[in-house]
Amino acid sequence: MGHRVLIVEDQDSMALVLDHLVRREGCETTLAADPDAAVRALAGAPLPDLVLLDADLAGRAGLDLCQTIRGDARLAGVRILVLSARCARLDIERAFALGADAFLPKPFAISDLGATLRALLEPDPLPVTAEARHG
Amino acid sequence: MAERERLGLRLRVFLFFALILCIAGAAIGAGIWAAAQRIGPEALPHLVLTGGAAWFAIALATLLVWQKFDENVARPIMVLSHELERESTASAARAGVDTAPARYLGMLGPAVARATAALDAERTATAERIATATRAAEQAKARLESVLSELKQAIVICNREHLILLYNTEAVRLLGVAESVGLGRPLSALMLDEPVRHALDRVEARFRAGRHLTHPDGLSIAVLTATVSGERTLAGRLGLIVNADDHSIAGFAISLGDVTSQIEAASGRDRLIGEMIDSLTAPLTALSAMGEILTDPAPLDPAQRRRFDAAIATESHRAAEAVARLAERHANLTSGVWPMEDTYSPTLFACILGRVPAGLRASLRVEGEGLWLHAETFCIVELLAHVLRRLVPLAGPVALTAERRGANVSLDLLWAGAPVSLATIEGWLAEPLEQTLGQMTGRDVLMRHRTGFLPNRAPDGRARLRLPLGSAIHDHAGAPAVPLPKRPEFYDFDLMNRALPADLAGQDLRHLSYVVFDTETTGLNPGQGDRIVQIAGVRIVNGRLLRGEVFDELVDPGRPIPAAATRIHHITDAMVAGRPPIEPVLRRFHAFAQGAVLIAHNAAFDMRFLGLKADAAGVRFDHPVLDTVLMSALVSDITAEHTLDALAERFGVTLLPEERHTALGDSIATGAVFLRMLDLLAARGIRTLAEAQAASDTMVALRRRQSY
Numbered sequence: 001m002g003h004r005v006l007i008v009e010d011q012d013s014m015a016l017v018l019d020h021l022v023r024r025e026g027c028e029t030t031l032a033a034d035p036d037a038a039v040r041a042l043a044g045a046p047l048p049d050l051v052l053l054d055a056d057l058a059g060r061a062g063l064d065l066c067q068t069i070r071g072d073a074r075l076a077g078v079r080i081l082v083l084s085a086r087c088a089r090l091d092i093e094r095a096f097a098l099g100a101d102a103f104l105p106k107p108f109a110i111s112d113l114g115a116t117l118r119a120l121l122e123p124d125p126l127p128v129t130a131e132a133r134h135g
Numbered sequence: 136m137a138e139r140e141r142l143g144l145r146l147r148v149f150l151f152f153a154l155i156l157c158i159a160g161a162a163i164g165a166g167i168w169a170a171a172q173r174i175g176p177e178a179l180p181h182l183v184l185t186g187g188a189a190w191f192a193i194a195l196a197t198l199l200v201w202q203k204f205d206e207n208v209a210r211p212i213m214v215l216s217h218e219l220e221r222e223s224t225a226s227a228a229r230a231g232v233d234t235a236p237a238r239y240l241g242m243l244g245p246a247v248a249r250a251t252a253a254l255d256a257e258r259t260a261t262a263e264r265i266a267t268a269t270r271a272a273e274q275a276k277a278r279l280e281s282v283l284s285e286l287k288q289a290i291v292i293c294n295r296e297h298l299i300l301l302y303n304t305e306a307v308r309l310l311g312v313a314e315s316v317g318l319g320r321p322l323s324a325l326m327l328d329e330p331v332r333h334a335l336d337r338v339e340a341r342f343r344a345g346r347h348l349t350h351p352d353g354l355s356i357a358v359l360t361a362t363v364s365g366e367r368t369l370a371g372r373l374g375l376i377v378n379a380d381d382h383s384i385a386g387f388a389i390s391l392g393d394v395t396s397q398i399e400a401a402s403g404r405d406r407l408i409g410e411m412i413d414s415l416t417a418p419l420t421a422l423s424a425m426g427e428i429l430t431d432p433a434p435l436d437p438a439q440r441r442r443f444d445a446a447i448a449t450e451s452h453r454a455a456e457a458v459a460r461l462a463e464r465h466a467n468l469t470s471g472v473w474p475m476e477d478t479y480s481p482t483l484f485a486c487i488l489g490r491v492p493a494g495l496r497a498s499l500r501v502e503g504e505g506l507w508l509h510a511e512t513f514c515i516v517e518l519l520a521h522v523l524r525r526l527v528p529l530a531g532p533v534a535l536t537a538e539r540r541g542a543n544v545s546l547d548l549l550w551a552g553a554p555v556s557l558a559t560i561e562g563w564l565a566e567p568l569e570q571t572l573g574q575m576t577g578r579d580v581l582m583r584h585r586t587g588f589l590p591n592r593a594p595d596g597r598a599r600l601r602l603p604l605g606s607a608i609h610d611h612a613g614a615p616a617v618p619l620p621k622r623p624e625f626y627d628f629d630l631m632n633r634a635l636p637a638d639l640a641g642q643d644l645r646h647l648s649y650v651v652f653d654t655e656t657t658g659l660n661p662g663q664g665d666r667i668v669q670i671a672g673v674r675i676v677n678g679r680l681l682r683g684e685v686f687d688e689l690v691d692p693g694r695p696i697p698a699a700a701t702r703i704h705h706i707t708d709a710m711v712a713g714r715p716p717i718e719p720v721l722r723r724f725h726a727f728a729q730g731a732v733l734i735a736h737n738a739a740f741d742m743r744f745l746g747l748k749a750d751a752a753g754v755r756f757d758h759p760v761l762d763t764v765l766m767s768a769l770v771s772d773i774t775a776e777h778t779l780d781a782l783a784e785r786f787g788v789t790l791l792p793e794e795r796h797t798a799l800g801d802s803i804a805t806g807a808v809f810l811r812m813l814d815l816l817a818a819r820g821i822r823t824l825a826e827a828q829a830a831s832d833t834m835v836a837l838r839r840r841q842s843y
Contacts, residue, residue, distance in 0.1 A: 011417055011421065012446065012449070013418075013421040013425070013446035013447075013449060013450045014417065014420065014421045014424075016442055016443065016446050017421055017424040017425055017428065017446075020428060020435075020439070020443075021424070021428070024433075056413075056416075056417065085412065085413070085416035085417070085420065106416055106417075106420040107416065107419055107420035107423045107424070108420070108424070109427065110424055110427045110428060110431075113424075
């Protein structure tokens with residue numbers, strides 16, 4: 001597919017897993033361990049097509065980053081997939097309100113992550129949520 | 136009327152007879168004069184002689200009659216009337232009236248005797264009824280006192296104005312600051328008043344609508360509030376007190392317990408669950424994903440595989456650590472929620488003996504000294520009874536004893552013979568206990584107490600099964616944590632009938648609340664750096680000096696105490712070392728004096744020292760102030776001395792030698808003097824606070840003029 005994906009994840013094991021899974025989908029990956037590193041990665045070119053964002057970053061900074069990206073017109077084409085263990089209805093609604101394109105509750109099945117990634121990186125993807133699929 | 140009575144009955148009778156004599160004399164004189172006119176002047180000497188003799192005879196007869204009359208009528212009547220008068224004013228029954236002198240007064244004597252006897256009988260009966268009623272009241276009071284002081288619930292009773300009428304020892308302990316708990320103090324000084332008012336409004340509405348008759352809670356309602364400091368959360372019930380006669384609301388009673396720990400435990404459990412989700416989700420998410428990846432048909436390259444293996448090890452370890460941490464927190468939580476209490480080991484053993492079958496009891500023996508320990512007694516009794524039911528058939532006679540082990544107390548079961556294996560004990564512990572809630576096992580009880588059985592041998596060679604438990608939280612051997620007076624004047628129901636002191640000025644001096652206080656200082660000149668080293672005070676409520684409600688604190692003045700000052704108040708640098716500085720003490724004293732009129736001997740001096748640091752302490756002493764020096768000047772003559780010693784002597788106030796010349800002792804003396812002055816002040820028309828203050832101002836002006 002050749003898409004570029006920025007993975008924002010501060011836990012090493014999770015970063016390893018996500019990196020592996022995203023590469024397996026045929027994407028190039030960049031890793032950022034904190035929101036600052038993510039902002040630096042988004043400042044240069046080429047821009048990623050998708051940001052895979054762990055909302056449970058230390059200090060709950062994940063969703064703030066989501067808002068930062070949506071506030072930058074240059075990044076309008078970047079898709080955001082939010083991963084979070086906090087998956088009450090309110091948490092999911094908030095993620096979408098802050099600009100997420102998809103939400104995947106943790107823990108997740110790797111097939112769900114692959115499907116969501118593929119759906120988001122289709123030429124004209126419809127917003128898809130694993131939540132919606134699980135009902 | 137009064138004039139006539141002053142003359143007395145006997146004198147009046149005498150005068151009456153003297154009048155008869157005068158009239159007889161006048162009649163004889165007139166007869167002599169008439170006869171002399173007829174017969175001629177030559178018969179006059181003869182007539183006078185005869186007339187004189189006749190008058191003399193009449194006088195003798197009159198005197199004789201008067202004397203008999205006086206002796207048998209006038210005097211007995213006087214005696215009887217005195218007897219009747221004494222009888223009517225006597226406080227106790229007296230010996231019968233002597234009616235012998237009244238023997239010629241017909242039925243009067245016996246009638247008086249019967250009347251006085253009846254009065255005496257009635258008086259004796261009344262005295263007995265009063266004594267019985269007083270005894271009953273005293274008994275009821277003593278029972279109330281002992282019930283209240285033993286209750287582990289804080290009880291506070293207030294009148295409609297939210298002024299405290301009654302409180303118990305537990306209220307002082309639970310509500311913290313002893314100086315805030317006091318008769319006649321506002322409830323808001325102790326706890327957040329708003330929830331109480333809200334509960335009161337609701338239950339009052341229920342009462343007015345008559346719904347309390349059918350409501351399951353009647354006149355009581357749950358209330359949740361907190362101490363003023365917010366440190367403790369209090370839960371309990373509020374009950375409305377209704378006057379039986381007119382169905383008006385007299386006040387309310389609140390019983391409260393400290394639920395801080397329960398609420399903390401409940402919120403702690405919620406937090407724990409939240410943290411469990413947080414701390415386990417991350418490693419489990421990674422692990423489940425890695426598990427899936429590793430079972431994927433597409434193989435990983437060796438380097439990738441090694442990284443995954445390392446990550447799996449790390450995340451598994453993290454998950455295990457999180458679980459261990461959470462388990463420990465959970466154990467702390469459960470043991471915190473349990474109603475643990477201090478208990479005495481002999482009591483506990485007696486309960487255990489009561490819980491085992493009679494046949495088993497013969498094989499059990501309690502030995503050693505009693506120790507205090509901290510446990511949930513019901514479950515520990517059930518657990519040990521259960522273990523003994525299993526152990527005795529195996530081991531034979533068992534001794535129960537308690538032993539101190541450092542900070543813990545262990546309950547030991549000792550027997551001659553072989554120890555029991557851990558596996559056997561584990562088996563017993565897995566069985567549900569007979570009487571506990573639910574299907575609780577011995578293991579659950581041990582987990583909640585965070586302890587377990589240790590089987591080993593005692594030094595004397597006997598087999599031992601040891602159960603370590605916490606030692607008592609409170610010091611049951613030493614003094615109680617909160618020193619309280621032996622007979623605290625803890626209640627005063629008269630306050631129930633008192634109106635809100637909205638306008639202190641017009642209040643009767645007898646009904647005001649006072650704090651009589653005294654300060655000791657490093658010297659006499661606050662302007663030159665002299666400071667307070669001690670503040671003491673005592674409350675007066677409804678005309679009673681409450682020795683149970685005192686404030687007495689030493690203060691570190693932050694400078695050395697001159698030897699000259701120490702000679703006066705005997706407070707040394709060593710005594711104030713480590714004491715709080717003035718600011719917190721002033722705040723506490725301010726709280727103690729809230730709503731009261733301040734009284735001091737030479738108040739201006741003490742007020743100046745209080746005012747000096749009031750700003751720094753963030754309080755204002757804007758209480759009305761009365762000065763016993765000025766009061767004394769109002770009620771004594773101008774030359775009298777007004778030192779406290781002189782006043783104490785003049786008003787007959789005696790203090791224990793050790794109380795004299797201490798800040799607290801002087802406060803108590805000043806208070807006692809003030810109370811005795813009230814009558815003298817009233818005699819001078821000074822009855823209200825406004826009048827007392829106006830008179831004091833006049834006295835201040837007068838003294839100022841004298842000093843010029």
